[in-house]
Amino acid sequence: MSSDLAISVRGIGKTFRVGAAQAQATTLGEMLAQKLRAPFAKRERDFPFEALSDVSFEVRRGEVLGIVGRNGAGKSTLLKILSQITPPTRGEIDLRGRVGALLEVGTGFHPELTGRENIYLNGSILGMTRREIAREFDSIVAFAETEQFLDTPVKRYSSGMFVRLAFAVAAHLRPDILIVDEVLAVGDLAFQRKCLGKMDDVARHGGATVIFVSHQMSAVRALCGRALLLEGGKVSEDGRVETVLGRYIALSNAAQSAVTELPPGEAGAPARATTVRTFGMDHQPNCTFRLGEPWRARVEFEVLAPLSHFIAAFGLRTLEAVPLITWWSAPRDLSPGRYAVEFPCDVPFSAGSMEFTVGLSSGERTLYYAEGVGGITISEIAVGAQPFRASGAGLLTSMQRPEIIPALP
Amino acid sequence: MIPELQPESSLCGVPVLSTAGEAFRPGGGEGEIIVRIRPPRPWEALDLRSLWRFRDLLLALAVRDIKLRYRQTALGVLWVVLQPLLAAGIFAFVFGRIAHLDSGGVPYVLFCYAGLLAWNLFSGVVLKASGSLVANASLVAKIFFPRVVLPFSTVISTLLDFAIGLVVGLALLLAYGRVPGLALLAAPFWLAFLLLLATGVGLICAALAVAYRDVMHILVAVIPEGLPRTLYKLNPIAPLIEGFRGALLGQGSVGPRSAVYAIVFTIGVFMAGLIFFRRMERQFADVI
Numbered sequence: 001m002s003s004d005l006a007i008s009v010r011g012i013g014k015t016f017r018v019g020a021a022q023a024q025a026t027t028l029g030e031m032l033a034q035k036l037r038a039p040f041a042k043r044e045r046d047f048p049f050e051a052l053s054d055v056s057f058e059v060r061r062g063e064v065l066g067i068v069g070r071n072g073a074g075k076s077t078l079l080k081i082l083s084q085i086t087p088p089t090r091g092e093i094d095l096r097g098r099v100g101a102l103l104e105v106g107t108g109f110h111p112e113l114t115g116r117e118n119i120y121l122n123g124s125i126l127g128m129t130r131r132e133i134a135r136e137f138d139s140i141v142a143f144a145e146t147e148q149f150l151d152t153p154v155k156r157y158s159s160g161m162f163v164r165l166a167f168a169v170a171a172h173l174r175p176d177i178l179i180v181d182e183v184l185a186v187g188d189l190a191f192q193r194k195c196l197g198k199m200d201d202v203a204r205h206g207g208a209t210v211i212f213v214s215h216q217m218s219a220v221r222a223l224c225g226r227a228l229l230l231e232g233g234k235v236s237e238d239g240r241v242e243t244v245l246g247r248y249i250a251l252s253n254a255a256q257s258a259v260t261e262l263p264p265g266e267a268g269a270p271a272r273a274t275t276v277r278t279f280g281m282d283h284q285p286n287c288t289f290r291l292g293e294p295w296r297a298r299v300e301f302e303v304l305a306p307l308s309h310f311i312a313a314f315g316l317r318t319l320e321a322v323p324l325i326t327w328w329s330a331p332r333d334l335s336p337g338r339y340a341v342e343f344p345c346d347v348p349f350s351a352g353s354m355e356f357t358v359g360l361s362s363g364e365r366t367l368y369y370a371e372g373v374g375g376i377t378i379s380e381i382a383v384g385a386q387p388f389r390a391s392g393a394g395l396l397t398s399m400q401r402p403e404i405i406p407a408l409p
Numbered sequence: 410m411i412p413e414l415q416p417e418s419s420l421c422g423v424p425v426l427s428t429a430g431e432a433f434r435p436g437g438g439e440g441e442i443i444v445r446i447r448p449p450r451p452w453e454a455l456d457l458r459s460l461w462r463f464r465d466l467l468l469a470l471a472v473r474d475i476k477l478r479y480r481q482t483a484l485g486v487l488w489v490v491l492q493p494l495l496a497a498g499i500f501a502f503v504f505g506r507i508a509h510l511d512s513g514g515v516p517y518v519l520f521c522y523a524g525l526l527a528w529n530l531f532s533g534v535v536l537k538a539s540g541s542l543v544a545n546a547s548l549v550a551k552i553f554f555p556r557v558v559l560p561f562s563t564v565i566s567t568l569l570d571f572a573i574g575l576v577v578g579l580a581l582l583l584a585y586g587r588v589p590g591l592a593l594l595a596a597p598f599w600l601a602f603l604l605l606l607a608t609g610v611g612l613i614c615a616a617l618a619v620a621y622r623d624v625m626h627i628l629v630a631v632i633p634e635g636l637p638r639t640l641y642k643l644n645p646i647a648p649l650i651e652g653f654r655g656a657l658l659g660q661g662s663v664g665p666r667s668a669v670y671a672i673v674f675t676i677g678v679f680m681a682g683l684i685f686f687r688r689m690e691r692q693f694a695d696v697i
Binding site: 016080081082083084085086087088089090091092093094095096097098099101103104107108110112113117120121124125126127128129130176 | 449
């Protein structure tokens with residue numbers, strides 16, 4: 001390994017035994033019973049599941065590498081192996097320098113202990129010595145903005161304060177290699193920005209190597225120069241962040257369809273939504289629309305009992321689960337039967353992918369609710385005037401096109 | 410770019426420890442840490458040096474245990490002293506006053522107290538060490554550190570209780586006008602083996618409990634009562650406790666045969682604990 005490499009991963013694989021989940025005994029009694037029933041059957045019901053196979057990559061010192069991939073692609077397993085929580089089944093990794101891993105904010109915090117006590121406890125769990133913690137103590141507290149509450153048990157902290165303190169401890173580890181899993185999902189926007197800033201600082205000025213996993217593509221784009229796309233436990237793309245993210249988005253979109261079958265609601269509910277269909281301007285079923293193109297969503301549902309003041313709702317949120325907009329139907333009293341509502345979606349969204357939220361209610365009661373289902377994509381190719389670059393233009397775009405006029409000299 | 414495979418013992422000229430998860434600092438000081446992660450080998454004894462490297466964590470966890478035990482109790486740390494006193498008082502009352510058992514001329518309270526002190530140390534370490542991995546499941550699943558730190562940290566926190574109990578015991582001895590003699594010098598010896606045995610059992614049970622939570626139920630049922638009395642002759646704990654009691658009270662002794670038996674047994678269990686823990690360690694995060 002040449003000395004400017006911080007991480008060298010060679011042919012890493014991890015195999016879990018699944019099916020074992022049902023067959024594997026979790027109490028001694030079950031195990032004994034199994035052994036008695038079939039003493040020589042050596043776990044035949046197990047089948048190996050390859051969470052990771054033949055993953056190889058290298059990271060240079062000071063590089064910030066983003067790892068993206070759909071749920072179950074093996075991101076978490078890879079991070080757990082890199083941070084030595086679980087060993088690989090095959091392959092080798094060399095890490096040069098001290099490793100700090102933050103896979104979850106607040107693990108190791110104890111609710112009964114005060115903020116001060118938790119800083120020391122968590123610091124040592126993450127691998128700092130007492131002296132190092134004492135040295136960083138003031139800047140940890142300053143970063144977390146919790147000076148007044150240092151001697152309050154953290155169980156009385158607001159969730160925001162808790163998350164800030166937890167991140168602050170990890171951020172002051174001063175590792176040579178920092179491994180960060182989806183930790184920004186918690187905390188408010190200002191805090192997220194602060195964390196990103198801190199990670200950037202650690203990499204840029206501290207010379208640390210950072211591996212960063214997030215579903216927030218904006219964060220990956222802002223922080224990382226290079227990204228890795230994991231697909232089914234394999235590295236399917238490794239290169240410049242824009243290229244890899246483009247491939248990842250295309251992958252997410254491939255899972256969308258113009259017809260979304262909705263999950264069944266609560267058993268016994270008097271109404272349930274069944275399907276969402278999306279159509280373009282041409283009335284053809286579609287799930288990819290052009291920037292500025294109006295489209296329609298048709299929500300189909302079933303009513304099993306007479307319901308008064310019935311409302312169907314349809315919403316959109318980003319892939320990062322940020323709610324964007326909700327449309328409601330006009331209220332109506334309904335008798336049992338099948339119904340549908342068509343929502344005209346003429347809001348000028350910017351380019352990107354969105355997921356659906358579907359809800360049904362009667363009076364004050366929610367009868368059905370499903371979120372993060374299906375989805376549509378607004379492509380960067382606009383209807384009419386084509387802006388130079390539409391991605392990252394904001395969640396909404398204005399369709400007004402004011403004239404450019406000569407300025408007065 | 411395909412990295413060149415280096416011989417295992419050297420990496421760019423610096424020696425590397427190649428066991429999974431072991432860090433090495435060439436030159437012992439300011440040099441760089443290189444970690445090589447690879448699939449674990451099945452049979453390796455646990456490396457106790459990691460305990461020293463993570464001594465701050467060991468202490469921090471022990472301090473946490475102690476703090477948590479007495480937080481939100483009205484009497485606080487007083488309980489450390491009250492608990493053994495109460496237990497000894499009850500024992501002495503029941504067996505001394507009511508049952509008139511013979512304790513060989515020693516006041517029955519002292520006789521009970523000394524035995525109880527040693528037994529509580531043993532059972533405390535076994536119970537707490539066994540539960541230590543499961544109780545810290547989120548740490549095990551999300552953060553890397555030598556897992557063995559968890560059971561060992563419970564040894565420290567239990568030792569603190571014991572030390573306070575010991576001071577109370579010595580005060581009791583003086584109160585009864587008995588000055589401990591030279592025999593007291595043997596006490597650390599018996600204690601060390603008692604601790605070693607308890608830790609060995611604790612390591613095995615802790616590793617088992619990760620996959621089979623039943624272990625805790627079995628221990629809770631067996632530990633408080635059954636073990637010391639059943640199979641008294643075969644029980645390796647009995648000579649250790651008697652040895653400690655004898656050292657404290659300056660009375661009674663352990664025969665050489667049972668002493669040797671207990672010591673050999675203890676070392677065997679401790680070694681088995683280290684090996685078994687290491688073998689199971691690799692799957693803790695996946696199973697817990």
